[in-house]
Amino acid sequence: MVADLLFNNAGYQGHFGNITNYPVGDFRRVLDINVTGVFVVLQAFAKVLMEAKQPGAAVNTASMAHGGAPNMAAYSASKAAVVALTKTAAKDLAVHNIRVNSVSPAFIGPGQMWNRQVELQAGTPSQYFSDDPDEVATQMINSVPMRRYGSLQEVASSVHFLLSDASSYITAFDIEVSGGAT
Numbered sequence: 001m002v003a004d005l006l007f008n009n010a011g012y013q014g015h016f017g018n019i020t021n022y023p024v025g026d027f028r029r030v031l032d033i034n035v036t037g038v039f040v041v042l043q044a045f046a047k048v049l050m051e052a053k054q055p056g057a058a059v060n061t062a063s064m065a066h067g068g069a070p071n072m073a074a075y076s077a078s079k080a081a082v083v084a085l086t087k088t089a090a091k092d093l094a095v096h097n098i099r100v101n102s103v104s105p106a107f108i109g110p111g112q113m114w115n116r117q118v119e120l121q122a123g124t125p126s127q128y129f130s131d132d133p134d135e136v137a138t139q140m141i142n143s144v145p146m147r148r149y150g151s152l153q154e155v156a157s158s159v160h161f162l163l164s165d166a167s168s169y170i171t172a173f174d175i176e177v178s179g180g181a182t
Contacts, residue, residue: 004057006045010038012075013117013120016123029074030078050096056097057101059103060100064178064182067080070121071126071129079104100171101174106150107149108155109151121136122136143181144180
């Protein structure tokens with residue numbers, strides 16, 4: 001049986017820092033993992049389905065950082081590329097009845113990723129965030145209109161919807177799981 005669903009969830013945040021001193025090697029690593037990795041898996045998935053003449057659906061993980069998160073040049077660029085890749089792939093694969101969408105989570109917690117992002121933002125000199133992790137957490141939550149971070153379950157529900165028949169006429173779309181954050 002050919003697998004007809006793909007949750008393409010690759011992500012590496014990389015270094016936090018101002019663009020003027022961001023390490024080029026880390027920038028390349030972030031793009032390689034977050035963009036090239038998503039591309040390679042999506043390409044292989046599509047080829048298998050096309051050979052089997054089977055419809056399918058893929059969901060790529062992007063991020064609300066695609067709008068340009070402070071101190072996260074590589075990650076932001078990579079996730080913007082994932083959204084663009086999603087839209088291009090959706091158009092290329094629609095003729096083969098393969099839908100491609102993405103989800104863009106904002107702040108998701110609690111857990112290691114939330115804690116890491118708070119700590120790294122606090123440790124990076126910036127006009128946007130305090131150097132106190134507790135204050136950074138408050139600043140980040142206060143930037144979300146719903147005044148909370150999202151849960152893994154809320155992201156999973158969006159992915160499930162995009163992979164289900166309930167979204168059979170949706171392709172080239174990015175769902176922002178963001179509590180209203182932009």
